[in-house]
Amino acid sequence: MTVAPHRDEPPGEAAARPGAGGGAAPRGTAFPAAARRLRTKVLPAIIGNLAMTIIGVIFLLPLAWLILAAFNPHASPGVVTPRFSLANFTQALQSGASGAIMNSLYLAGVSTVIATVVSTLAGYVLSRHYVPLKGAALVVIIFLTGLPVTLLLIPIYQIFVSIGWLDSPFYTSLVLAATSVPFAIWLLKNFIDQVPREFEEAAAIEGSGQFRVLLTVVVPLIMPGVLVSAILTFINSWGAFLIPLVLDANPSDTPGAVGIYQFMSANGQVQFGPLAAYGILFSLPVIILYLISSRWLSGGFSFAGGIKG
Amino acid sequence: MATITLEGVSKAFKGKPAVDGVDLSIDDGQFLIIVGPSGCGKTTTLRMLAGFERPTSGVVRIGGRVMNDVPPKDRDLAMVFQNYALFPHMTVAKNLAFGMRVRRVDRKVIDREVASIASMLGIEALLGRKPAELSGGERQRVALGRALLRKPKAFLLDEPLSNLDAALRAQMRFELKRIHAQFPVTTVYVTHDQVEAMTMADRIALMEGGRLQQVAAPEVLYSEPANTFVAGFVGSPKINLIPGQVVRDARRPTIRSMSCDIPVDGTAGAVLASLPHDNVVIGLRPEELRPRRPATGGLPAVRGVIELIEPLGSETHVALRVGGHVLTCKCPPRAGLEVGSEISVEFDPEHMKVFDGDTGMRLG
Numbered sequence: 001m002t003v004a005p006h007r008d009e010p011p012g013e014a015a016a017r018p019g020a021g022g023g024a025a026p027r028g029t030a031f032p033a034a035a036r037r038l039r040t041k042v043l044p045a046i047i048g049n050l051a052m053t054i055i056g057v058i059f060l061l062p063l064a065w066l067i068l069a070a071f072n073p074h075a076s077p078g079v080v081t082p083r084f085s086l087a088n089f090t091q092a093l094q095s096g097a098s099g100a101i102m103n104s105l106y107l108a109g110v111s112t113v114i115a116t117v118v119s120t121l122a123g124y125v126l127s128r129h130y131v132p133l134k135g136a137a138l139v140v141i142i143f144l145t146g147l148p149v150t151l152l153l154i155p156i157y158q159i160f161v162s163i164g165w166l167d168s169p170f171y172t173s174l175v176l177a178a179t180s181v182p183f184a185i186w187l188l189k190n191f192i193d194q195v196p197r198e199f200e201e202a203a204a205i206e207g208s209g210q211f212r213v214l215l216t217v218v219v220p221l222i223m224p225g226v227l228v229s230a231i232l233t234f235i236n237s238w239g240a241f242l243i244p245l246v247l248d249a250n251p252s253d254t255p256g257a258v259g260i261y262q263f264m265s266a267n268g269q270v271q272f273g274p275l276a277a278y279g280i281l282f283s284l285p286v287i288i289l290y291l292i293s294s295r296w297l298s299g300g301f302s303f304a305g306g307i308k309g
Numbered sequence: 310m311a312t313i314t315l316e317g318v319s320k321a322f323k324g325k326p327a328v329d330g331v332d333l334s335i336d337d338g339q340f341l342i343i344v345g346p347s348g349c350g351k352t353t354t355l356r357m358l359a360g361f362e363r364p365t366s367g368v369v370r371i372g373g374r375v376m377n378d379v380p381p382k383d384r385d386l387a388m389v390f391q392n393y394a395l396f397p398h399m400t401v402a403k404n405l406a407f408g409m410r411v412r413r414v415d416r417k418v419i420d421r422e423v424a425s426i427a428s429m430l431g432i433e434a435l436l437g438r439k440p441a442e443l444s445g446g447e448r449q450r451v452a453l454g455r456a457l458l459r460k461p462k463a464f465l466l467d468e469p470l471s472n473l474d475a476a477l478r479a480q481m482r483f484e485l486k487r488i489h490a491q492f493p494v495t496t497v498y499v500t501h502d503q504v505e506a507m508t509m510a511d512r513i514a515l516m517e518g519g520r521l522q523q524v525a526a527p528e529v530l531y532s533e534p535a536n537t538f539v540a541g542f543v544g545s546p547k548i549n550l551i552p553g554q555v556v557r558d559a560r561r562p563t564i565r566s567m568s569c570d571i572p573v574d575g576t577a578g579a580v581l582a583s584l585p586h587d588n589v590v591i592g593l594r595p596e597e598l599r600p601r602r603p604a605t606g607g608l609p610a611v612r613g614v615i616e617l618i619e620p621l622g623s624e625t626h627v628a629l630r631v632g633g634h635v636l637t638c639k640c641p642p643r644a645g646l647e648v649g650s651e652i653s654v655e656f657d658p659e660h661m662k663v664f665d666g667d668t669g670m671r672l673g
Contacts, residue, residue, distance in 0.1 A: 201361055202394035204381040206408035206459060216407075220398040 066276050075273035088277035097278050099252070100259035105285065106169055107244060107255055108237040111176035115233045116226060119181050123188030124214055128200075138189075144182035153246055160247055167250045175243055180233040187232075191225030192218060227293050235286055256282045311372030311462040311495055312337050313358065318367030319519075320353050327353045329519035330367070335463075335512075338493040340486075344506040345516035345542070351499045352467060354516070358497060359465050360384050372462055387456035388465040392472065393448045395440040401451050402427075402436040408459045426454045446477045457488070463495040470505060482508055503543055507531070515539055537669040540592045540662060546626055546637045548592045552666060555587040564663065566591050567611045567631050577663045577673025588666025595626065597660045598638040600646070601653040610655035611636070615648050629654060 061079065069075035070089070072082030126134060156175060157166075165171040195218055203213045219226060241257040248254075260282065263275040313335040320328040328350040335341045343351040356362040357369055360381035369376045376384060387408075395404050405423045414422075427433045430450045440448055449469065456464060469485075470478045486509055489496060500506055506513050507527045515522045515530065515538075523535040534540035540548045553566030562578035564571045571591070573581055581589070601610050613631035620642065627646060629636045638654055640646065663672045 196392075196394075198390050198392055198394035199396060201359070201381070202388070202390060202396070202455075203407070204361075205359055205384070205386055205388045205465075206455070207382045207411040209382055212411065217396060 066279055069272050069276035070280050072273055075276060077272065088273035089281070091271075091274045092278040092281060095262060095274065096254070096259060097256070097281050100254055100256045101282060101285070103169065103253055103259075104238055104255040104257065104282070107173045107176060107240070108234045110170060110173040111180065111237040112230050112234045114174065115177040115180045115184055116230045118177070119184035119188050119229060120214075120219065120226060122181075122185045123192050124218060126185065126189045127192040128197075138186075141182045141185055145186065149179050149243060153242060157246055165247075167248050167253070169248060169253050172244050172247045172253075173237065175247060176237040176240055177233070179240075179243070180236050184229040184233060187229050188222065188225055191222040195221050231289060231293060234289060238286060312370075313372075313463060313495060313497065314368075314370045315354070315357075316368040316370070318354070318357060318364045318369060320350075320357060320362055321365045326519050328357070328364075331516075331519075331521050333514055333521065333524060335495055335497060337495055340489050340496045340498065340509060340511045341514060342498045342500060342506040342510035342512075343514045343516060344500055344503060345522075347501060349516040350519040351501075351516050355465055355467055355497060355499045358463075359386060359388055385462045386465055387459035387461035387463075388467065389452045389456050389469045391468040393440070393452040395448055395451055395455075397440050399439070400436065401432065401438055401440070401443070404440070404451055405436075405454050405458055407455065422458055426458050430454050445473055446481070449473060449477075449481060453485075453488070457492065461494065463497065466496065466498040468500055469498075471500070471502070478505075485509060503545070507543065515542060517542075533671070534592070534662065535671055537590055537592070537664050540664070540671075544594060546595045546639070548594050548662075549598070549634075549636045550590050550592050550664075551634050551636070553589050553591050555581055555584060555589060557587070564589055564591060567634060569609050569611050571609045571658050571661065573658060573661075573663060575659075575673060580672040581663070584665065584672070586667060589672070590664040590666050590669070592662035592664060593636070593656055594660070595637045595639040597656050598629075598636060598654040599656070600638070600640055600644060601655045608655040608657055610653045612651060612653045614651050615646055618646055618648055 065077075065079050068079060068082055071084050071086070072080065073085045073087045075082070075088070125131065126138065131137065160166045160171065199217050199221065200213050203217045208216065239257055240255070244253070244255050245258050256278075260275065260278055263271040263278065313333075315331050315333045318328060318331045319326060331350075331354060333341075343354060345351050353362060357364050358371070358376075360376065360379060364377060371384060371386070395401075396407065399407070402423055405426060406419045409419045409422065423436070424433070427436055430453065432447060432450050432454065435443060435447055435451070440451070443451065449472075452469070456466075466485075470481050473481060482505060498505075498509065507530075510527055512524060513527055513530050514524045517538050523530060523539045525533070530539060530543050534543065534548075537550055541550060551566050553564040553571070556563040556565050556570065559570070562573045562581040564573055564581070572578075611631045613629040613636065615627055616630050616635065617628040619626040619628075623642060625640045625642050625644060625646070627638045627640050629638055629652070636654065646652065664670060665672055
C-alpha cells in the first residue's frame with residue numbers, strides 16, 4: 001500500500017525513515033499516490049467490468065427468455081416472470097419430443113462412433129505411415145472441412161435414391177459421420193503426431209501388432225483428443241437439420257432439430273412456451289455430455305514420466 | 310538365447326549412408342557394446358537389429374534366422390530405450406506385465422513373475438504407481454524389468470544410462486553387469502560413453518562414420534588400437550598422438566619426434582622399413598609418460614614446460630608443452646610440480662604405439 005505521510009509529521013522525519021509510506025511527498029499535493037491509483041487501476045477496472053457486464057447481459061437475455069418462457073404457460077416473445085408451470089414440458093413431450101430426442105440420440109450416437117473410429121484409423125495412418133501424396137491428401141482434407149454440406153446434399157440425395165438408402169436412420173447417420181470426418185482426421189492426426197514413437201516401438205518389441213499398439217498405447221495417450229473429436233461430431237450430428245430432413249422423410253424418424261418446427265406453424269403462429277420447453281429438453285443431452293467428459297478433458301494431454309523430459 | 314550376425318549391413322537415409330558395410334558377429338550370451346561418437350551409426354545399427362529400420366543392403370541374422378523382413382514383434386527381442394518409453398497411462402505393474410499380456414500368459418503366472426522381478430530390482434513398493442511419479446533411476450529399473458520379463462533371445466539397450474546422474478550411473482553399471490551374470494542373454498548395448506564400454510563389455514565394437522573401426526575385448530582395444538581413431542577414443546585422459554618421421558639412415562628402426570630419436574623394436578620396427586613414406590604418428594598413453602628422476606638410464610625423454618596441473622587427488626594430470634605439441638602426463642599426486650617450470654618426461658618405446666601418418670592405421 002502506498003500511503004502519503006501524515007500531515008502533522010515533520011517532512012524531514014518522514015523522509016529519513018526508509019520505507020515509510022509511498023515516498024516523501026512534498027507538503028501541499030493532496031494524496032498524489034491515491035489519485036494515480038484511481039487513474040491507472042480503478043477506472044480501467046470499472047470500465048472493463050461494465051463492458052463485460054453489458055456483453056454478458058446481451059448473451060444471457062435469450063437464455064433467460066428460454067428458461068422463463070419454458071415455465072410460462074402464456075409465453076410470448078417478451079421476457080416476463082412467469083407463474084411457474086410445467087404445462088409447456090407436458091405439451092412438448094406429448095407432441096413427440098421424447099421420440100424425436102431418441103431419434104437424435106441414435107443419429108448422433110451412431111455417427112459419432114463411426115466418425116471417431118474412422119478418423120482415428122485414418123489419423124494414425126496419416127501420422128505414422130508412408131502414404132503417397134500425403135501432403136496433397138491433407139490439403140484436400142482441410143479443404144473438405146470448409147465445404148458446405150448444402151452443396152453436396154442434392155448429389156447425395158440422388159445417390160441415395162439410386163441405391164435405395166433413403167428413409168433409413170442408419171444411412172443418414174453415415175452421411176452425418178462423413179461431414180465430421182475431415183475435421184476429426186485433422187484433429188486426431190495432430191494429436192497422434194505428438195505421441196513419441198518410442199512408445200509404439202516399445203510396444204512392438206514386446207510383441208504387439210499394429211492394432212494392439214494403436215488400441216493399447218496410442219488411443220489411451222490421445223484420449224483427450226478422441227473425446228474432443230467425439231463431442232464435436234456428436235454436437236454436429238445432434239443439431240443437424242438439413243441432412244435428416246432431406247434423406248429421411250419417415251415421420252417416425254424425425255430428429256429433434258427437425259421436430260422443433262412443429263411449434264412454428266406455416267401461418268406465422270408460434271407456440272413460444274412449448275418451443276422453449278422443447279429447446280431445453282433438446283439441449284440437456286449435450287450439456288450432460290459436456291459435464292461427463294470435462295472430467296477426462298481436464299486430465300490433459302501428457303506423456304509425463306513415460307519418456308524423459 | 311541366440312547368436313547375432315550382421316553381414317555387410319548398410320543403411321542409407323535419403324541416399325546418405327548412416328551405416329556402411331558392417332560385419333559383426335555376436336556370440337550367444339555375449340555382452341557386446343557398440344560405442345562411438347554421436348552420429349556414428351551405432352543407434353541405427355541397433356534399430357536394424359530391433360527391426361525398426363530395414364537395412365538398405367546386407368543381412369541381419371538372429372539365432373541363424375534371416376531377420377531383414379521380420380517385423381519387430383516377431384523378433385523375440387527386448388529393448389531398453391534411452392528415454393525408457395514406459396507407457397505413461399499404465400502403472401508400473403501394468404508396464405511390467407505388458408509383454409506377457411500381449412502373449413496371453415495366464416494371469417496368475419503374470420502376477421508371480423512381476424512380483425519376482427520387482428523384488429529382484431527392488432521396485433516392489435512402486436508397482437501401483439504411474440511412471441510420472443518415479444525418479445529417473447526408478448524408471449530405469451522398471452524399463453529394465455520390463456525387458457527382463459520378456460525372456461528374449463537377446464537384449465538391446467540404447468544408451469540406457471545416459472539420463473542418470475553420475476552416482477546412479479555407476480551403480481546401474483554394476484547392476485546391469487550383475488543381471489547379465491545372472492541371466493547370460495546375448496546383449497547389444499549402445500553408448501557413447503567409453504567408460505561404460507570399457508567397464509561392462511565382453512567385447513566392444515567401436516564405430517565411426519558408419520563403419521566399424523575395431524571389434525575387440527576392452528583390454529585389447531586399449532593396448533592394441535587398430536588406428537589413431539580407436540586410440541584417441543579409448544582411454545581417459547586421451548592418448549598423446551604426436552607426428553613423427555622415420556629416420557632412414559639409422560642402424561636400427563628409429564622415429565624422430567619432438568626432436569628425440571626413438572628406437573622402434575619388434576614388428577612395428579620391421580614394418581617401418583617397408584613404409585613407402587616417412588610420415589608416422591606415435592601414440593603415448595598419459596600413464597606411460599613419467600617425470601624423469603635424475604639419471605634414469607637409457608629411455609628416451611623429452612623436455613617441456615608445464616602449462617597446466619589438474620590434481621585429481623589420487624593422481625595429477627599435467628599438460629606439458631614440448632615444442633609445438635602439448636603432452637598429457639599422468640603423474641603421482643603431490644609430485645611437487647609447478648606451472649611454468651621445466652621438467653623431463655621419459656617413456657618406454659616398447660609401450661609406444663606407431664601409426665601410419667597417412668592412413669592412421671597401426672603399424673605392427
